Amino acid sequence: MENKVAHNETLRSIRDALNIDDAVMIQAFKESGREVGQSAISAFLKTEDEDGYIPCNDPVFGFFLDGLII
Numbered sequence: 001m002e003n004k005v006a007h008n009e010t011l012r013s014i015r016d017a018l019n020i021d022d023a024v025m026i027q028a029f030k031e032s033g034r035e036v037g038q039s040a041i042s043a044f045l046k047t048e049d050e051d052g053y054i055p056c057n058d059p060v061f062g063f064f065l066d067g068l069i070i
Contacts, residue, residue, distance in 0.1 A: 006055035011044055011064065028067035034060075 015025065022041045029036040043054035056064075 006048075006057065007061035008044055008047070008053075008056045011056050011061065014068070015045070025064070028064055028070075030067065031070040032063040032067035034063040034067070036060075036063075 014020075022038060025041050026036055026038065040054065043052050044056045044060075046053040
């Protein structure tokens with residue numbers, strides 16, 4: 001059995017809890033050395049059943065958390 005982990009729900013929860021917008025999320029990625037555009041942020045914030053959903057995998061989620069800490 002494959003363990004597929006997508007951090008999209010956690011990403012949405014962090015965004016809501018901290019009341020941050022897309023620009024702040026983009027800046028968090030940039031702080032960790034990762035360029036992520038508006039379209040990627042929108043795709044990460046979608047749910048699995050929405051068109052355009054992209055799973056937020058471990059490395060991408062790590063970049064976000066690193067940038068948020070920085």
